[in-house]
Amino acid sequence: MTVRGAVPAVIWARPERTGRGPKPAYTRDDIAAAAVRIADAQGLDAVSMRHVAAELGCGTMSLYNYVPRKEDLYELMVDAVSAEHELWEPNGDWRADMLRVAHQTRALMHRHPWVPRLMSPVYGFSPHALRYLEHCLACLDPLQAAYGTKLELVAMLNGVVTTYVRNELDTAERVRALPWSEDEENAVRIAYLAGQIASGAYPRMAAAFTEDAGPVDLEAVFERALDRVLDAFTPRGPGG
Amino acid sequence: MTVRGAVPAVIWARPERTGRGPKPAYTRDDIAAAAVRIADAQGLDAVSMRHVAAELGCGTMSLYNYVPRKEDLYELMVDAVSAEHELWEPNGDWRADMLRVAHQTRALMHRHPWVPRLMSPVYGFSPHALRYLEHCLACLDPLQAAYGTKLELVAMLNGVVTTYVRNELDTAERVRALPWSEDEENAVRIAYLAGQIASGAYPRMAAAFTEDAGPVDLEAVFERALDRVLDAFTPRGPGG
DNA sequence: GCGCACTACGTACGTCGTACGTAACTACGA
DNA sequence: TCGTAGTTACGTACGACGTACGTAGTGCGC
Numbered sequence: 001m002t003v004r005g006a007v008p009a010v011i012w013a014r015p016e017r018t019g020r021g022p023k024p025a026y027t028r029d030d031i032a033a034a035a036v037r038i039a040d041a042q043g044l045d046a047v048s049m050r051h052v053a054a055e056l057g058c059g060t061m062s063l064y065n066y067v068p069r070k071e072d073l074y075e076l077m078v079d080a081v082s083a084e085h086e087l088w089e090p091n092g093d094w095r096a097d098m099l100r101v102a103h104q105t106r107a108l109m110h111r112h113p114w115v116p117r118l119m120s121p122v123y124g125f126s127p128h129a130l131r132y133l134e135h136c137l138a139c140l141d142p143l144q145a146a147y148g149t150k151l152e153l154v155a156m157l158n159g160v161v162t163t164y165v166r167n168e169l170d171t172a173e174r175v176r177a178l179p180w181s182e183d184e185e186n187a188v189r190i191a192y193l194a195g196q197i198a199s200g201a202y203p204r205m206a207a208a209f210t211e212d213a214g215p216v217d218l219e220a221v222f223e224r225a226l227d228r229v230l231d232a233f234t235p236r237g238p239g240g
Numbered sequence: 241m242t243v244r245g246a247v248p249a250v251i252w253a254r255p256e257r258t259g260r261g262p263k264p265a266y267t268r269d270d271i272a273a274a275a276v277r278i279a280d281a282q283g284l285d286a287v288s289m290r291h292v293a294a295e296l297g298c299g300t301m302s303l304y305n306y307v308p309r310k311e312d313l314y315e316l317m318v319d320a321v322s323a324e325h326e327l328w329e330p331n332g333d334w335r336a337d338m339l340r341v342a343h344q345t346r347a348l349m350h351r352h353p354w355v356p357r358l359m360s361p362v363y364g365f366s367p368h369a370l371r372y373l374e375h376c377l378a379c380l381d382p383l384q385a386a387y388g389t390k391l392e393l394v395a396m397l398n399g400v401v402t403t404y405v406r407n408e409l410d411t412a413e414r415v416r417a418l419p420w421s422e423d424e425e426n427a428v429r430i431a432y433l434a435g436q437i438a439s440g441a442y443p444r445m446a447a448a449f450t451e452d453a454g455p456v457d458l459e460a461v462f463e464r465a466l467d468r469v470l471d472a473f474t475p476r477g478p479g480g
Numbered sequence: 481g482c483g484c485a486c487t488a489c490g491t492a493c494g495t496c497g498t499a500c501g502t503a504a505c506t507a508c509g510a
Numbered sequence: 511t512c513g514t515a516g517t518t519a520c521g522t523a524c525g526a527c528g529t530a531c532g533t534a535g536t537g538c539g540c
Contacts, residue, residue, distance in 0.1 A: 013432045021517025022505045048496060059520040061498080070497065121407045125433050130442055137444035147448035148456075156465060159403035160396065167361045192253045193365050202370055204377035208387035216388075225396060232468035261486025262536045288527065299489040301529080310528065 011072040012126060024066065026056055031066055032080035035073055036112065044114035047073070074118050075126060081112050082128035090139040095230050097139035098153070102161050102226050109165040116166035119158075144235060153233045160229055164222055251312040252366060264306065266296055271306055272320035275313055276352065284354035287313070314358050315366060321352050322368035330379040335470050337379035338393075342401050342466050349405040356406035359398075384475060393473045400469055404462055 016028055034055040039047050049070060053060045067073045086104060090097050109115045123129065133154065140150045197206045256268055274295040279287050289310060293300045307313045326344060330337050349355045363369065373394065380390045437446045 010429050010432045013428065013435075018517080020505095020507055020515070022519085024518070049498080050496080053520095061500095061521075062519050064498075065518055120410060122410075122429075125429065125436070127436075130436060130445065134442045134445055137448065141444075147444070147451045151448060152461060152464065156400065156468070160399060163399035163403060170360060170362075188253060189250050189362075189365065192250045195253075196365070196367075196370060202374045204381075204387070205370065205374055208377065208391060211387045221392060224392065228396070228469075228472035232472045258486075258538095260484070260536095260538050262488085264487070289529080290527080293489095301490075301531095302488050304529075305487060 009068070011067070011075055014068075025058065025062075026066065028066060028076060029080070030056065031063070031073070032076040035077050036080055039077065039114045040112055044117060047077075047114075049073070075123050078115065078118050078123045079126035079128050081108060081115060082126060082132055084108055084111075085128070085132045085135070087131065087135045090141065092142055094140050094143045095234070098136070098157060098230060099226060101136060101139065102157055105158065105161050106165050106222070109162070109169065113169045116162050116169065119162050143233070145233070149233070153229075156232075157226070157229050160225055164225060168218065249308070251307070251315055254308075265298065265302075266306065268306060268316060269320070270296065271303070271313070272316040275317050276320055279317065279354045280352060284357060287317075287354075289313070315363050318355065318358050318363045319366035319368050321348060321355060322366065322372055324348055324351075325368070325372045325375070327371065327375045330381065332382055334380050334383045335474070338376070338397060338470060339466060341376060341379065342397055345398065345401050346405050346462070349402070349409065353409045356402050356409065359402050383473070385473070389473070393469075396472075397466070397469050400465055404465060408458065 017024060031052065035047050035052045038051055038055055049063050050060045052073065053063045056063070063073075067076065085108065088100075124133070136154045137147070137150055140153065143150065143153075145153075196202065197209060200206075257264060271292065275287050275292050278291055278295055289303050290300045292313065293303045296303075303313075307316065325348065328340075364373070376394045377387070377390055380393065383390065383393075385393075436442065437449060440446075
């Protein structure tokens with residue numbers, strides 16, 4: 001009986017190769033790399049089983065020998081880019097280390113703008129994600145706190161980074177698919193917003209927009225957000 | 241010349257009704273409500289132009305008279321449920337008010353589990369979203385801070401709530417579409433995770449899991465996360 | 481009251497995920 | 511040593527999807 005039917009399985013628990021039959025032509029890494037190449041170049045929506053198979057140079061249905069469902073392909077992709085996380089020897093300053101982690105994560109998401117959309121707690125236990133998580137915990141060794149708290153810190157920091165970068169990027173990803181330009185889109189949206197604010201129904205929003213007349217420094221906003229998260233987990237010294 | 245071709249436009253800037261032609265059979269609210277009904281009952285993936293049209297009782301292509309692109313349908317849906325936000329008179333305690341906002345948002349997302357997946361900064365300026373934002377700013381009147389800071393607070397709180405609830409719910413939404421049961425899925429994932437941890441490659445993860453032997457109180461985790469975010473924006477008193 | 485802008489909607493195209501059947505191939509049990 | 515079971519490879523096909531386009535009917539503004 002072959003495993004044709006749907007069987008509950010984590011892709012990582014499936015052996016990549018069993019004894020019998022012809023040698024597989026590709027590895028899981030080949031497949032993940034092909035999918036990542038497509039997503040980077042043409043966006044996540046271009047990642048279809050057909051495209052990935054074509055990129056690999058095999059028939060569409062051959063892919064299903066390696067990846068039982070498309071969902072699993074996504075899981076492979078996230079794990080593949082998770083391997084790009086540089087893991088260093090923690091230097092004793094957990095705040096500095098976590099800031100470095102956050103910036104690295106953001107850089108990774110800029111290289112692979114589709115990552116925020118695929119981020120899911122379910123993918124949190126792929127091999128490279130486990131290595132990453134272990135590294136974060138190692139960085140947090142100097143912090144006096146229970147592991148439960150440390151995991152909450154990592155989750156919150158990751159969440160904030162992901163949310164922030166998603167807000168940075170998914171408009172861009174969205175705009176790429178539109179038949180008109182980003183400027184046109186923005187112009188229409190801003191005009192609408194200005195009209196709404198000018199209606200007087202939202203006095204505080206109006207005040208907020210006149211206060212911040214200039215362009216917002218998104219870089220600084222991100223930095224402040226990170227600091228705030230880390231502040232929230234920094235034990236108060238006894239002297240206040 | 242009719243507006244058949246793609247024109248950059250925010251759906252809210254399009255008049256719902258112009259003078260000419262037969263009366264439209266449905267309002268935007270009708271359409272949003274139908275889509276929300278389907279998403280609530282059958283999940284977001286069941287929201288197709290065909291299904292929504294069928295739910296309304298009209299032909300598929302008639303929908304396009306009201307909603308130029310599916311993306312706009314999503315925007316209508318998010319705005320429709322944003323109307324469920326209860327807006328009260330702020331009582332002077334901004335922390336209590338923001339906690340109430342956060343809990344209300346979470347409750348809303350539990351009623352409509354697909355909302356976290358659709359949350360996007362782009363939808364942040366729909367009519368009901370603007371009302372909601374203005375209400376948050378009103379709640380924050382007692383807080384001594386620039387509007388820029390207040391907007392960062394609201395963004396961060398919303399982000400954390402969304403991330404948290406998404407982690408709560410999208411597994412469930414995902415599982416609904418699978419041909420096997422949630423228990424089977426979880427059993428396989430946990431078995432794999434246990435195997436990985438038992439390998440000894442992740443000593444801190446192992447310690448974390450033995451430390452938190454019992455089931456995690458997700459409710460308490462959420463509450464702590466909210467407190468931490470608000471702490472990060474609470475001005476330090478002069479005396480420490 | 482003519483004409484235009486609108487509503488309504490059927491048809492059709494290109495895409496998607498993937499179930500299924502078939503042929504070739506290889507390692508293991510006899 | 512040799513079937514044979516479990517693979518790999520992949521073509522075909524089905525039922526979805528978003529939506530471009532054509533056509534017919536409707537009612538307000540000139």
